[in-house]
């Protein structure tokens with residue numbers, strides 16, 4: 001059976017949403033199908049306006065229970081103090097029932113990122129997310145180097161992303177958008193993830 005794949009994002013300023021579309025194109029280009037979801041916002045509208053957050057992207061909001069309907073997930077996570085956002089923690093803190101049943105155990109997971117700066121903590125965000133994945137028994141699929149060696153080894157231009165997963169640099173004001181190279185790496189990650197999970201018997 002073809003793997004049921006979901007891209008699950010949180011995006012306050014739209015960078016992760018753009019990266020998610022590139023990841024999706026990579027999965028689809030490799031022959032898979034995938035849906036993009038967003039996790040619930042926890043901040044009141046008044047605070048979001050003070051933070052100059054634009055309107056949310058037009059993706060369905062997913063609950064933790066809906067994760068059981070998929071075999072594999074690519075999580076798009078914007079970095080907060082080198083970690084995942086509180087919204088992501090709130091989402092997972094509602095998953096105790098699923099954890100108790102082992103309902104997500106054996107599924108597959110990958111991550112991609114956005115941060116304001118180079119060295120702003122994309123890799124520590126990945127490592128911090130790992131604890132949640134490990135507790136749920138999820139199998140982590142890194143981007144690694146093999147599928148994107150030239151892109152990840154190059155230091156010719158500023159870019160986010162690493163062997164942990166694709167990433168974009170949003171800049172100090174968020175004005176910088178994901179570059180062609182960052183989107184290419186995101187697309188490669190989508191393809192690589194599909195290549196791995198499509199070999200699994202679900």
Ligand SMILES: Cc1cc2nc3c(=O)[nH]c(=O)nc-3n(C[C@H](O)[C@H](O)[C@H](O)COP(=O)(O)O)c2cc1C
Nearest residue numbers: 012013014015016078080081082114115116117120
């Ligand atoms: C409270 C807060 C903490 C943040 N912490 C970091 C950080 O530690 N490192 C960093 O590079 N960027 C940091 N940022 C910038 C975000 O990572 C950036 O806004 C985000 O990646 C943009 O993605 P989005 O447009 O999908 O929301 C922070 C932003 C906020 C609001």
